[in-house]
Amino acid sequence: xxxxxxxxxxxxxxxxxxxxxxxxxxxxxxxxxxxxxxxxxxxxxxxxxxxxxxxxxxxxxxxxxxxxxxxxxxxxxxxxxxxxxxxxxxxxxxxxxxxxxxxxxxxxxxxxxxxxxxxxxxxxxxxxxxxxxxxxxxxxxxxxxxxxxxxxxxxxxxxxxxxxxxxxxxxxxxxxxxxxxxxxxxxxxxxxxxxxxxxxxxxxxxxxxxxxxxxxxxxxxxxxxxxxxxxxxxxxxxxxxxxxxxxxxxxxxxxxxxxxxxxxxxxxxxxxxxxxxxxxxxxxxxxxxxxxxxxxxxxxxxxxxx
Amino acid sequence: xxxxxxxxxxxxxxxxxxxxxxxxxxxxxxxxxxxxxxxxxxxxxxxxxxxxxxxxxxxxxxxxxxxxxxxxxxxxxxxxxxxxxxxxxxxxxxxxxxxxxxxxxxxxxxxxxxxxxxxxxxxxxxxxxxxxxxxxxxxxxxxxxxxxxxxxxxxxxxxxxxxxxxxxxxxxxxxxxxxxxxxxxxxxxxxxxxxxxxxxxxxxxxxxxxxxxxxxxxxxxxxxxxxxxxxxxxxxxxxxxxxxxxxxxxxxxxxxxxxxxxxxxxxxxxxxxxxxxxxxxxxxxxxxxxxxxx
Numbered sequence: 307x308x309x310x311x312x313x314x315x316x317x318x319x320x321x322x323x324x325x326x327x328x329x330x331x332x333x334x335x336x337x338x339x340x341x342x343x344x345x346x347x348x349x350x351x352x353x354x355x356x357x358x359x360x361x362x363x364x365x366x367x368x369x370x371x372x373x374x375x376x377x378x379x380x381x382x383x384x385x386x387x388x389x390x391x392x393x394x395x396x397x398x399x400x401x402x403x404x405x406x407x408x409x410x411x412x413x414x415x416x417x418x419x420x421x422x423x424x425x426x427x428x429x430x431x432x433x434x435x436x437x438x439x440x441x442x443x444x445x446x447x448x449x450x451x452x453x454x455x456x457x458x459x460x461x462x463x464x465x466x467x468x469x470x471x472x473x474x475x476x477x478x479x480x481x482x483x484x485x486x487x488x489x490x491x492x493x494x495x496x497x498x499x500x501x502x503x504x505x506x507x508x509x510x511x512x513x514x515x516x517x518x519x520x521x522x523x524x525x526x527x528x529x530x531x532x533x534x535x536x537x538x539x540x541x542x543x544x545x546x547x548x549x550x551x552x553x554x555x556x557x558x559x560x561x562x563x564x565x566x567x568x569x570x571x572x573x574x575x576x577x578x579x580x581x582x583x584x585x586x587x588x589x590x591x592x593x594x595x596x597x598x599x600x601x602x603x604x605x606x607x608x609x610x611x612x
Numbered sequence: 613x614x615x616x617x618x619x620x621x622x623x624x625x626x627x628x629x630x631x632x633x634x635x636x637x638x639x640x641x642x643x644x645x646x647x648x649x650x651x652x653x654x655x656x657x658x659x660x661x662x663x664x665x666x667x668x669x670x671x672x673x674x675x676x677x678x679x680x681x682x683x684x685x686x687x688x689x690x691x692x693x694x695x696x697x698x699x700x701x702x703x704x705x706x707x708x709x710x711x712x713x714x715x716x717x718x719x720x721x722x723x724x725x726x727x728x729x730x731x732x733x734x735x736x737x738x739x740x741x742x743x744x745x746x747x748x749x750x751x752x753x754x755x756x757x758x759x760x761x762x763x764x765x766x767x768x769x770x771x772x773x774x775x776x777x778x779x780x781x782x783x784x785x786x787x788x789x790x791x792x793x794x795x796x797x798x799x800x801x802x803x804x805x806x807x808x809x810x811x812x813x814x815x816x817x818x819x820x821x822x823x824x825x826x827x828x829x830x831x832x833x834x835x836x837x838x839x840x841x842x843x844x845x846x847x848x849x850x851x852x853x854x855x856x857x858x859x860x861x862x863x864x865x866x867x868x869x870x871x872x873x874x875x876x877x878x879x880x881x882x883x884x885x886x887x888x889x890x891x892x893x894x895x896x897x898x899x900x901x902x903x904x905x906x
Contacts, residue, residue, distance in 0.1 A: 327729065327810055334725035337718045338781055339737050345778045346744045349755035356754060411643045422647045427897070428889050429654050433839035435861045436878040440661050442864070443871055450660055450677055484653070489900070496901035516639055545748045549841045553861060570750040571842065580754040587751035594748055 357585035374585035384586065386561040387569045388593075390475045394543040394565075395597065401483050401543075402536045405490025406528075410520050412491065413498040423495065426488030434485070438553025441481055442468060468555050474563040478554055482547070490535060497531040498524060533606035540597045544590065566590045665691075665876035672872050687872035688880070695877050696851065696859050704855035704884075706769060707844070708837040711776035712830050715784050718777060719829075720822075723788035724814045728800070738789075745782040749842065757846060767850050775847060776837050784829045787899070791825035792818060828899030831892045835885055856881050 360370040378384050408426075412419040429437075444450050447466030455464045467477040501524065509519045525532070547565045551557055557564040557572070567590065574583040664672060665687045666680040691697075725731070726738050749756075757766075765771030795818065803817045841857050848854045860877040889896065 328731050330810055331725045331729040331731040334721035334729075335731075335737055338722040338741055338785060341718070341774075341778050342741045342744045342781055345756060345759065345775075346747050346752060347740070349752035349759060350747055352755035352758075353752050408647075412647075416640050416643050416647070418644070418647070422651055424893060425651050425654055427893075428886065431835055431839075431885055431889055431896075432882055433841075433857060433885065435839075435841050435857055436881050439861065439864045439874060439878050440657055443664070443874070444657055444660060448676075450656075453677060487650075492897050493901055496897070545750070549839075552841065553864070567748070567750045570753065574753055574757075580758075584751070584754050587748065587753065591748055591751045595746070598746070 353584040353587060356581055357588050359581045360579070370581070374582045375589075377582065378586065378589065383557075383561045383564050383569055384566075387564040387566045390563065390565050391544060391593065393475060394479055394547070395540065397479055397483070398536065398540055398543065401486070401539050402490070402532060404483070405487045405535075406494050406525070406532060407520065408487065409491040409494035410498060410524050413495050414516070423488070423491060427492050428488065429484075430486050430488035432485070434549035435553045437485055438481070438550050442554055445477065468563075469559055471559050471562040474555055474559060475565075478547075478550055478563050479543075481554065482543075482550055486539070486542075490539075493531065493535060494528065497528040501527045529609040530606070533601065533609040536605060537598055537601045540601055541594055544594045544597065566593075661875045661879055664872050665879055667872050669870050669872060672870075676871075687870070687876040690870070690873050691860075691863070691876035691880060694863055694873065695856070695880065696854075697880075699852060700854060700856045700859040703853060704838060704857065707772050707776065707855055708834055710769070710773040711780065711837045712833045714773055714777045715780045715833055716826060716830065719781055719784045719788055720819065721814065723785055723792050724818055726785075727789050727792040728813070728818070729810065742782050742786055749779070753846070760847060765847075767848055767853055769853070772844060772847050775843055776833075776840070779843070780833050780837070784833065787829050788822075788825055791822060795821060824895075825899075827892070827895050831888060831896055832899060834888060838884055 357374055358369060358371055360368055360373060412423055445467040446452075447464075447469060451467075452464035455461060465473065468474055505523055505527070506519065509523050514522070545567055548567045548571060551563060551565050551568040552571075555563040557568055566586065570583050570586045570590065573579055573586065660677075663680050664676075666683045666685070668684045668686045671680065671684070722741075726734060760766050760771055760775070763771075765774060799821070800813070800817065803813055808817060839857065841861065844855050844858050848858065851859070860881045863877045864874045
């Protein structure tokens, strides 16, 4: 992440740097810094302290120390949400490799690649809520997908995808993957564009098959981008599932498709227990940081070697 | 190096060429079929949505999958009314365009200062802003909400725009800073030699040269702000202040039987994003991929 500081320019000669230019510079950055500090960093600290308190009915908060955190262990909905998060993270390799392979196929050129890329990219830009509503209808027990499955003889698979406990969360993740594949394709295609064509020529001369070229030439050359995208999607799977669950299942049936960020919203909105909601948020933050840092340390940094 | 496919005269053995190209051709065929299926899933889904929206309520109940005939726009009319249009669309436009402009105004001078000027704490402040992107909203949801309430910003237009600005700052600042840093130093030096002061540099030199990055940040911000659900859901409790995304998502409830209404609403809410996409596809792709290579 510190490479981000490299976007700042290197030291410049001091041309008339006096107090007024200094004040001017600080004035220019003040709004941005103030906004972020006041509305993100301070609430983070406040959230941590609030998580140590509990609202009891109409009484104001009482200090309960780690009571909220203990409560999590017996909260079935939260536990289900955590398990579902792990299920999602287990799909992370798929969420990264599928767009990578699709991008490579398009990059090597098939008929209509521009159209396919555009369509997939557009799908990833559509509002998740609306896509969710649309698919809610399409994947219903008596919806068009099941009708289609029955028509081609796969009637055994015609279940209510989002309404069955076993399949609900996996269907949600499949939808998220389907909708977001376009973003990955666009990013990876651009990454492939930075590979010198000579490498592919050499591979062809050596008689490499398509997949050999993919695994031994293309993938290694873009591993930095792959690592970066993995971090992005990993964070999104934990923090950006809200609109999908909101529109697809509402966490149900029961808690089968509950996810942490949706559950926190529920606690905040209905149960009105800000202490507990904040504690859950802290745990979610910890989980997110863990996922991001593990990926950063073991995948991204390694991708930058050699 | 031989591949064994050439005879002594370096002429390809009959059959060698087809062995090289046959797998390629079949592979490409499979690929086209696979992508077509994927494309079909999107197109058919949207087509089904449109089809449902063009049926009257009675039509839909009778025949859910057939082509709408005759085509009626009742569902759209009802969606317009139930969706509190045009108010909700105006709200969306105000919040989204307001957010985009607000970000431009606030982040541009800051990016300029971070990349072109020197001052103590420059690296630290930059890191503080950029790193804030790691803070998940759910963690700060409650204190953030309380802060907005205490500042009197709940249910206020400027409250939501401020919120959008806060959450959009890290990425926009990063993109602007990266672009400003890449500006050719010769032009900047020349302007300085011509006597341009710091402010004039920003206004008369840097900003005019930065149209591409303004386009990209504007488009990206427009899209995520238009699509945003959670923030307006929390901040705007008064119905007449809610943007399209909130109002139209409420049309879809377990009690709602009128699928045409829901479909029409969903389509209406998607339209602006599609329009922006069609206009600015190339910019978008360039903008998203610019920062992805480390």
